[in-house]
Amino acid sequence: MKLYTYFRSSAAYRVRIALHLKGLAFESVPVHLLRDGGQQHAADYAALNPNETVPSLDDNGQIVTQSLAIIEYLDETHPSPPLLPGTAADRARMRAIAQVIASDTHPLNNLRVLQHLTRSFDLSETQKNAWYCHWVERGLQTVEKMLASDPRTGRFCHGDTPTQADCCLVPQVFNARRFACSLEGLPTVLRISAECEELEAFQRAAPQHQPDAE
Amino acid sequence: MKLYTYFRSSAAYRVRIALHLKGLAFESVPVHLLRDGGQQHAADYAALNPNETVPSLDDNGQIVTQSLAIIEYLDETHPSPPLLPGTAADRARMRAIAQVIASDTHPLNNLRVLQHLTRSFDLSETQKNAWYCHWVERGLQTVEKMLASDPRTGRFCHGDTPTQADCCLVPQVFNARRFACSLEGLPTVLRISAECEELEAFQRAAPQHQPDAE
Numbered sequence: 291m292k293l294y295t296y297f298r299s300s301a302a303y304r305v306r307i308a309l310h311l312k313g314l315a316f317e318s319v320p321v322h323l324l325r326d327g328g329q330q331h332a333a334d335y336a337a338l339n340p341n342e343t344v345p346s347l348d349d350n351g352q353i354v355t356q357s358l359a360i361i362e363y364l365d366e367t368h369p370s371p372p373l374l375p376g377t378a379a380d381r382a383r384m385r386a387i388a389q390v391i392a393s394d395t396h397p398l399n400n401l402r403v404l405q406h407l408t409r410s411f412d413l414s415e416t417q418k419n420a421w422y423c424h425w426v427e428r429g430l431q432t433v434e435k436m437l438a439s440d441p442r443t444g445r446f447c448h449g450d451t452p453t454q455a456d457c458c459l460v461p462q463v464f465n466a467r468r469f470a471c472s473l474e475g476l477p478t479v480l481r482i483s484a485e486c487e488e489l490e491a492f493q494r495a496a497p498q499h500q501p502d503a504e
Numbered sequence: 505m506k507l508y509t510y511f512r513s514s515a516a517y518r519v520r521i522a523l524h525l526k527g528l529a530f531e532s533v534p535v536h537l538l539r540d541g542g543q544q545h546a547a548d549y550a551a552l553n554p555n556e557t558v559p560s561l562d563d564n565g566q567i568v569t570q571s572l573a574i575i576e577y578l579d580e581t582h583p584s585p586p587l588l589p590g591t592a593a594d595r596a597r598m599r600a601i602a603q604v605i606a607s608d609t610h611p612l613n614n615l616r617v618l619q620h621l622t623r624s625f626d627l628s629e630t631q632k633n634a635w636y637c638h639w640v641e642r643g644l645q646t647v648e649k650m651l652a653s654d655p656r657t658g659r660f661c662h663g664d665t666p667t668q669a670d671c672c673l674v675p676q677v678f679n680a681r682r683f684a685c686s687l688e689g690l691p692t693v694l695r696i697s698a699e700c701e702e703l704e705a706f707q708r709a710a711p712q713h714q715p716d717a718e
Binding site: 382 | 581593596607608649
């Protein structure tokens with residue numbers, strides 16, 4: 291398997307965690323999101339992934355894009371260890387946590403959005419960072435409520451083994467720290483994030499351990 | 505089943521389509537996103553859905569949130585007719601289309617984002633609409649490329665029966681029309697959207713046919 295990735299991409303980070311949790315060997319193909327006007331926009335890459343984003347997975351010629359779709363694909367094609375829980379209700383609850391991050395938080399803050407925002411409205415660095423942290427803080431506070439109010443939360447977001455939700459949570463906490471957003475009032479989020487960071491799979495997936503890290 | 509919904513919410517619209525495609529009876533519980541400072545922020549509703557968004561599904565006391573998680577839940581608990589295709593590779597391709605809309609397009613344009621954007625940066629109506637259409641047009645152009653380049657596209661986004669991807673596509677096209685965004689260069693998107701709109705399930709789910717329509 292080949293993973294088209296960028297060390298700092300939150301979506302690529304999610305998939306790297308899933309691959310390492312599954313114990314799957316993969317080759318990292320770096321796509322530099324800032325160099326050459328954004329290598330994700332190069333014709334070859336855009337043909338592979340018309341969204342011109344990372345990650346993309348090449349599984350023996352089968353191209354899979356969008357981080358949550360890739361994680362579901364990996365779970366279906368390599369079921370052990372499972373990254374989704376066993377019942378429909380549990381999967382729904384776990385997916386909802388993942389989607390609060392992957393749909394309602396991160397997309398507001400990724401590189402192309404920040405670039406368009408600052409260019410369109412001529413924002414200062416301070417205004418851009420306020421926008422960034424507004425959504426990160428709102429998203430993580432929502433996740434905190436979902437985790438703290440539900441007995442299905444365990445050592446990890448859902449039960450005592452890592453799931454797709456944890457693959458999303460840790461990169462989002464990483465981003466919050468990188469942009470110095472507030473982490474006040476997030477005891478469950480921070481406890482689970484710390485649990486995850488103890489695991490080798492999460493460590494190997496971290497931005498600073500990627501071949502393209504700067 | 506009860507669906508907490510708002511007639512114009514794109515995410516609620518997706519789930520209404522799925523419920524009607526499955527032939528499932530449900531009671532609509534309107535949550536007015538603008539009235540009373542936003543009824544989604546009321547304490548009762550926020551306890552049900554900490555993200556304070558619609559839709560939320562109440563399936564005999566089991567609360568499920570986030571539109572794609574709800575559609576997957578409905579497909580798992582009521583498998584016929586299926587809204588996901590049969591192989592892992594096909595599901596991944598179909599989910600990627602859905603997620604380009606549900607993660608990379610719609611979240612940039614929903615009500616809370618437009619409210620925060622215009623308040624934070626003191627934007628004019630023209631600037632707000634330019635932001636809106638920028639992301640709609642980019643998202644639908646990406647979906648067009650994904651559809652037009654893949655032989656798995658059929659009468660619908662994936663094959664000849666509607667899937668989760670079609671549940672996402674039609675509300676996004678509806679929004680594009682509502683805000684008068686460009687629909688140039690989208691022949692496949694518009695063909696499939698028109699096919700869907702022929703079906704009773706899609707008609708019954710449309711904003712103008714909801715009990716809370718204005």
